[in-house]
Amino acid sequence: MTFLLSLPSWQQALLATLFTWGVTALGSALVFGFKTIRSHALAMMYGFAAGVMIAASFWSLLDPAISLAAKLDKTPWLVVAIGFGLGGLFLYAADKLIAVLVLNRSQDQQPPRQVKQAILLVFSITLHNIPEGLAVGVAFGAIEAAGNTEHAAMILAAMTVAIGIGLQNFPEGAAVSIPLRQNGMSRLRAFMYGQASGIVEPFAGVLGAFLVSSVNTILPYALSFAAGAMIYVACKELIPEAHARTRAESHWAIFGIMSGFMLMMVLDVALG
Template sequence: MEAPLLYALLGGLFTWGLTALGAASVFLAREPSRKLLDGMLGFAAGVMLAASVFSLLVPGMEMAEAQGVTPWVPAVVGFLAGGALLRLLDRLLPHLHLGFPMEAREGIPTPWRRTTLLILAITLHNFPEGLAVGVAFGAASLDPTGAATLGGAIALALGIGLQNLPEGLAVAWPLRRAGVGAGLAWFYGQLSAIVEPIGAVLGALLVQEMLALLPYLMALAAGAMVFVIVEEVIPESQREGNGDVSTFGVMMGFALMMALDVALG
């Protein structure tokens, strides 16, 4: 396997592994408090937001400038395309967001069970993260301008891995409360992120095949992540009235990811 694909696969496996670790919290005696979960979800949103800006959009604009392209053009086009892609998948893929009744399920109508729809919702959420990791590692290996670095890609994978911890918890515990056994709840929790290594390899392959479009691909991954942040993560973190805790979590996550990107990138 070529180095960019190997790095992307390892990065995706790392982010999946931390999701599995978060889901393993179902084996504990007590469920974490809702306030703690909302703070952790806010933290996840902050990490994703900073990663979108500092690990994807900014290097993408620097790359475009080095290629002689007006920097904001690929950033804007790719960013909006990423949001549009996620919106299309949101409309088509059957899924159900955590905490909502079956009547609120989205996508094409199906007879699928609630558990399946919940997993699909988190899978839809996780795919852009895997794609972003793959694009970042592919860019670091192949970008001739030097705007994307291996350290920056590692920082992105580390940040996304950290924010996957609460995501694994957020998937597994509702299933546990619904009467699903701990082992099965963990299995479903980690399964929701298995798409991340797949998305990472796909992202690296896209970069290899379309190097000239790299600034657009980086912006696309950023737009897809921001869509998920605004459409799902932040609303979920504030739905139970813990807005202050969630907002503080966003600030902490953004600050940590910004520091990681600067330190490693």
């Protein structure tokens, strides 16, 4: 604790977000534990990824965005509606653009749909991690900005934010790397993409620490924007793919969605 208190806020934020990135990498490393996976297990994994993203979109993104917008004396429902809608539209545009780019990649060994699905999945989780990194940075930057004597209590609160986000990142790392592996990627490459989805957090954390007041203003929009992007990918790619794996036994996909949702819900609610 003494060591952390002696550091500038941007260094505190950097250490905290390096931790959250590391937990993302740990979740992605689960891809090394699977050899062959049956169709019902695949359906559960795709469903699990969708459930994680749906739950995170509310408890990790929309709910904090609503609270933050209220604290900033903005109209909460309008802020989250704008951000959420723009997030979905942005992913829709990216979806169309990726489709055009993929069709022009004749040397790629993966079918176009799988390439597009992989890009959208990594892209959406990465977008989700940017506002989370900003949130950690703002939490640590606020300690220095406050200029009071309660630094120990404030740094404990900021560390709690970082630990909570880090634990949430574990299933999210798996939610990226495992579907990529099932799309034909090597385990190492799927792991690299999975952990790379969290690498934006240290950059965003340092930025948030430096720009506490201005980042606070746009953070509710950024959080809801990421939520819209995640819901788009979950509904457009992951849920249909989960059901397609076991058409005759769609309950496996539903079990996966529910288990992923419950895990993220428990983590978010328990960690506040």
